[in-house]
Amino acid sequence: MSRKYPNVAKAEKYARDVVAGKIIACKWIKLACKRHLDEKKLSRSKDFPYRFDPERAERVAKFIQLLPHTKGKWARERLPITLEPWQLFSICIPFGWIIKKTKTRRFRRLLVFVPRKNGKSVIAAGIGLYMFVADNEFGAEVYSGATTEKQAWEVFRPAKQMVDRTPALKARFGIESNASNMNVPSDGSRFEPVIGKPGDGSSPSCALVDEYHEHKDSDLYDTMETGMGARDQPMMVVITTAGANIGGPCYTLVRDAQKMLDGALDMPDMWAMIYTKDEEDEWSSELALRKANPNYDISVSGEFLRARCRDAMQSAHKQNTFRTKHVNEFVGAKSAWMNMSKWQMAPERKSLEELQGRPCYIGLDLATKIDIVAKVMVFPPTLDDPNYHVHCKFYIPEARLMEEGEVNSERYQEYDHLGLLTVTAGEVIDFSAIEDDLKDDLGTHNVQEVAYDPWQAAQLAQNMENEGAVMVEIRHTVQNMSEPMKETEALVLSQRLAHGDDPVMTWMMSNVVATLDKKDNIYPNKERAESKIDGPVALIMALARAIVHDQSNGLDDFASNPIMVGI
Structure with a gap:
């Protein structure tokens, strides 16, 4: 192997x-490496649908390493690219995996999630050029896609420079x-x-999607992905760092x-290399x-x-x-209040059926009638359960x-497609x-109180009091x-708030900014109008009432006692 490949x-x-x-x-790189090694062993079985062809992986590695550097001291010295072992594994190995039945590439989605200054542009440009001229794809179409012209050129520019400097x-x-643009007149690539x-x-x-x-x-x-339907073995390549938007598509893809x-999740066509720290690591270490x-x-x-x-x-x-x-951490809003890593480590939530008969407090954020609003149910701890259980419901007018x-x-x-919104007719x-x-x-439930802000809600409150x-x-x-x-x-x-990892609430929680005054009081706010925080506000209102009652009867102190946790 070492001589031939x-x-x-x-x-x-x-x-x-x-x-x-x-x-x-980190954990994710260990899992990615183990996956490859384990699946190579599995590929010996007739039942396993994929096999690894080292020749195909080697071909990509050789091609990219014939290209020149375009920046820094290596470019000044006109040196060709030398891929580090992690780069060889991250970007060349996936090209070697094929579907046994069709002999076409197995991996159609490639994610390399890596911080700045780790050679992202070189990797992306090298893959793009390989797919452009060396992948044996007649009439290849390679696009460096981005939301701005500057970003779109971050990959295309070095690729063009590599070609111009290699007669x-x-x-x-x-x-x-x-x-x-670059093209090959003989086949229209x-x-x-x-x-x-x-x-x-x-x-x-x-x-090629850079900085997703x-x-x-x-x-x-x-x-891009839907346009690939006519191709036998297309490749969607995302090479990006983390960002501040935990509600965006990049965070969803990484998750x-x-x-x-x-x-x-069963995603046999995705190859992912996620370089970041582990949860338990101090970020500054x-x-x-x-x-x-x-x-x-x-x-x-x-x-540096x-x-x-x-x-x-x-x-x-x-x-x-x-x-x-x-x-390479997603940290939510730029001045985010909530530790989203801890948010994602919530205990398991009980279902509404399991919570029947348990005291319940509801928070309503009805600040606007023209956008999304929230109803949040909070079920406080009991003698045999130290956790608060949260169930959310979100409403939105159809027009929005x-x-x-x-x-x-x-x-x-x-969210509507996933059944996470209640859509009401009209504007x-x-x-x-x-x-x-x-x-x-x-x-259905043992509802103790419904907390609400009187803005926009006077009539609703009166109607519900009548009920x-x-x-x-x-x-x-x-x-x-x-x-x-x-x-x-x-x-x-x-880790006592069981919120069920509700995607809408998680997105909204990541938007919350804590405004601090001189007396160390805090208040939930948001950076932009589109950064909705209705769910967290409703949650805070419901918890305000639940905690008052729990503290008055001593349940909260009892449930949080270390001796009781786990009993």
Whole structure:
């Protein structure tokens, strides 16, 4: 193997060293390496549908390493690219896996999630050029897609420079390099940057999506992917760092990839390399930096990272930037309140059926009739269960789903498709739908109180009081919101808030910014109008009432006693 396929040998040695603990790596890289090694053994079975062809992987590695560097000292010295073992494994090995029956490529989606300064542009440009001229795809169409012209050129520019600086490559494949595109006249292949969607009639054989975290929606990704239908073995390539938008498509893609590596999702056509720190690692530690940056002291110096880390430890703003760009963590809003890593470590939530008979407190955020509003049910601890269980319901007028110019319309449509929204007819929320649900709640659950902000809700409150509900007014003031907001955070940090990982609530929670006053009071706020926080506000209101009652009867202290936890 090492003589005939030296690059594959280096890549697989990297995988074995990672699994053996000889190379520092996070959980996700260990799982990706183990997956390859395990599936190579499985491929000997007739029942396993895939096999690994080292020749195909070696071919990609050799091609990319014939290309020149385009930046820095290596470019000045006119040196060809040398792929590091982690790069050989991340980008060449997936090209070697094929479907036994069709002999076409197995992996159609390739995700390399890696911090800045780790050679992302070189990797993407190399893959793009291979798919452009060396993949044996007649009439190949390769697009470097982005939301801005500047970003689209971040991959296309180095690819074009590689071609322009390699006359032998031009001659071998008959490449014409123009100002804004490259093409091969003999078969019509082309490589070009695209801002937004590709044009009608496009049939991408390869789509390169750089810095996917900057995309507000999955529009470009989806359009590229659906356009690949006519190709036998297309490749969707996403090479990106983390970002600040935990509700965006990049975060969703990374989360899906993590679930795939963990075995929770069956995604046999996805190859994912996720370089970041582990949950238990301190973000400012040397260990975290080495796990997240595979090119540590190669293309990104350890001293540079340590210097930026020192700066980040002195500034909350710089900390978020450092953690996204160099530790590769999604940190939610730029001044996010909630620790979203802890949020995702919530205990298992009981179903509504299991919670019947248990005291229940409801929070209603009805601040607007023209956008999404929230109803949140909170079930406090009992003697045999120390956790608060949360169930949410979100309402939206039908007009908002399809409204032109609505930033969140695609997100709302996806949530609706998943059955996470209650859509009411017309231009505004039909409050009668909320009243009907509250009546059902009163009949089904042991509802103690319904907390509401009187803005927009006076008539609803009166109607529900006539139905026997105990309606408690909570105005959205700092005085009313600060303590329950702090309690909400404490419950999350102590892993006692079972929220069911509701995608709508998770997105909204990531949008919450904590406004702090001189007396250390906090108040839930948001950075932008489109950053909805209705769910968290309703949750804080419901918890405000639940915690008051729990503290008055001593249940909260009893349930949180370490002796009782787990009994």
